[in-house]
Amino acid sequence: MITVALLEKYGGIRKNYKSDDFIFKENSLALLYFQIISGEVKMNNYNEEGKEFIQGIFYENQCFGEPPLFIEQVYPANAVAVTDTELIVITKNQLLDMLQNHSDISLKFIKNLSQRLYYKSVMAAEISSQDPEHRILRLIDYSIKQLNFKKETAGFHIHFTRQQIADLTGLRVETVIRAIKSLEKKGDLKIINRKVYR
Amino acid sequence: MITVALLEKYGGIRKNYKSDDFIFKENSLALLYFQIISGEVKMNNYNEEGKEFIQGIFYENQCFGEPPLFIEQVYPANAVAVTDTELIVITKNQLLDMLQNHSDISLKFIKNLSQRLYYKSVMAAEISSQDPEHRILRLIDYSIKQLNFKKETAGFHIHFTRQQIADLTGLRVETVIRAIKSLEKKGDLKIINRKVYR
DNA sequence: CATATTTTATGACTTAAATCATAAAACGAA
DNA sequence: TTCGTTTTATGATTTAAGTCATAAAATATG
Known part of the structure; x- marks a missing residue:
């Protein structure tokens, strides 16, 4: 999504996670922007009976968990490292600051969110009735x-x-x-x- | 979402639909931005057996069908007027033009898309396993x-x-x-x- | 290399939601 | 006001996916 260089310019710091580490948990407030430098991350939920539902799997250069960040919400799902993973992280304010100065990145977010919404729409229709x-x-x-x-x-x-x-x-x-x-x-x-x- | 005045400034035209009219159909290419002035619109799919799945229902001042517009895709669902409906419509280029000059609107789109993605995430987990x-x-x-x-x-x-x-x-x-x-x-x-x- | 764990596999059985049929209310239109 | 349509309602039956049990193959780990 965003180059590591630019993220670092805006205060981005690197974080490392081992396989199966939680990056954030469902129902906690979204405060940070996460982007994957290397590794693999899944977002998931567990229902009452403990059955897992995977919302999505994310790879290198992809970000995850921004929707609740933009709407001041708690996370609707957990983020878990599937393999050993290195992330780059900036705060919400740093991100908004960046968006103000880089309108092209706003458009990138719009496209990225659109892409994911598109996937969810397709899968929603599938899951519900096929x-x-x-x-x-x-x-x-x-x-x-x-x-x-x-x-x-x-x-x-x-x-x-x-x-x-x-x-x-x-x-x-x-x-x-x-x-x-x-x-x-x-x-x-x-x-x-x-x-x-x- | 966007004020009617601003949409008109960028070439927006009004369109009227009767109840049950199709506004666009699944698998057609997204070329226009739609916003509801009055009325109610649903987006839906029909599966092979003819069963309907409603992706979402939209009301006054809401827009719909932008994700495929931003990612040069065909619509993943139909849009149908639920009641008599008045829309305001601009082309993709007019919208992009507007976004360039109004960074606050970009952020509005980011928030709106985030909100909808959030809903889909919550419902996906529900529908799949509850x-x-x-x-x-x-x-x-x-x-x-x-x-x-x-x-x-x-x-x-x-x-x-x-x-x-x-x-x-x-x-x-x-x-x-x-x-x-x-x-x-x-x-x-x-x-x-x-x-x-x- | 041996053992533990994960992944794939299969059969038997259960169950919850879909399906089918039918009808009564409620609502709309002529 | 009547007739047609939509919405809500309910019982009986079917069925497809879930559940449970068990195991072999593959992979990971010490």
Whole structure:
């Protein structure tokens, strides 16, 4: 999103997290802007029964957790480091200061938020009313478009675990496993020693 | 969002729609910025079986359909007038032109998009993994906070039909009807001659 | 390298929501 | 005021996904 150099100019400091560390927790007030230098971060919720729902997974150069920052709200979800992760962090005031001086960055935020809202819209319609197979295919296709999936000879390698797919679509692991098998049979995707390709 | 005066200064024109008219359709390219002068607009999808999913309902002074506009995408959903509606419309270029000259409006968009992303995040977690009653209560509570529901003596009047609640939560009418009754029994809301209060 | 943990896999069973059918209220329009 | 439509309502039945149990394969870790 924003160059590290510019973030540092506005007071950005680097922070390191180990895999599974919480970066922030649901219901805490948003006060900081986070951007990933290296690593992988997921935002998630747990419902009453302890089932995880993954709101999104974020990678290098991406930011996360800004919506509540802009609207003075508490976080609607946790942020957790999926791998060891280095972030650069600035305060809300530093960010607003930067936005005032760099109108191009405002537009970047507008585009970034639009992109994510678009994803949520597509997935909302899917999750609410489609069968599991459809839901999984849409998630996969969207992820290929948006995330850094590598094209291999067998197709795009979907580097999600079945559990992650379940948590991203609101399904159960077993359902995902069965649905993926069924999708393979129909020729919609390939499974080569347990890895999923599309 | 933006004052009508300013929109007109940048070439805004008024357009009128009758109840149930389409304003735009899913999969068409986003080229215009729409803001409601009066009336009510819903954005929706239909899945393969024809079941409707309502992405959101918008009222006076609200805009809708900008995310695909900012990211050069097709609309992820239809926009339909729920009542007779008057809109003010400007082109994408006119809007970008305006944003360049009015940095405060950029921030307004950032906040607006953030707000909507926040809603989608909350509802995504709900829809994916909660039981119908929980889902409905969250929708109602969110709608009270965000939309113009009037507080009456019995509480906030939820002016959604059971069908609309079903379409907003991804449930079926019958399920919503039964869940609302159950919620009334538990004292979570009131039903006074078929109207729902919270 | 051996052991522990995670991920994928599968069958049997349960359950909650969808589906289907039917109808009574409420509302709108002619 | 009547007729047609929409909304709310309720019972019976079906079904697809969840749940539970169990295990093999793969991967990580000391």
